[in-house]
Amino acid sequence: SITLPNTIKEIEKYGLAECVNLTNITLPTNLEILGDCAIRGCIILEHITLPSSLKEIKQNAFNMCSNLLEMIIPMGVESIEGYAFAWCVKITKIYIPSSVVNMGAGACYACSKATIYLEGPRVPETWTEGWNMSNRPIRFNQIA
Helix, strand or coil: EEEEECCCCCCCCCCCCCCCCCCCCCCCCCCCEECCCCCCCCCCCCCCCCCCCCCCCCCCCCCCCCCCEEEHHHHHHHCCCCCCCCCCCCCEEEEEECCCCCCCCCCCCCCCEEEEEEEECCCCCCCCCCCCCCCEEEEECCCC
């Protein structure tokens, strides 16, 4: 278990990656950026609460968090980069708010059990083609 101080605004590249025994992460309430591969490979992590201050989720941020069950992106997040949740094979629900204007390729790749819930009525035109390359079902007009 780890609790990060509220003074941290960014978890940098590989900041908590490969912490294979980590079951609980308490993120700072002022966190704005989850860097590249920031939490990648935390293989027994099942739940994480993202703070409302979060603006960016960089590429591969949660890649291979293979026991993660659900992801609720808070309103205010504007960018989710490529392969952010790739290989989160047990994740069943991903909630994405209308504030997300950038979604990178493969963001939900190999999330084989996931249903994606979008707050808006359609996929934004600004999202990269192939963001949902695993063709997971999408439910529109949904709020977490």
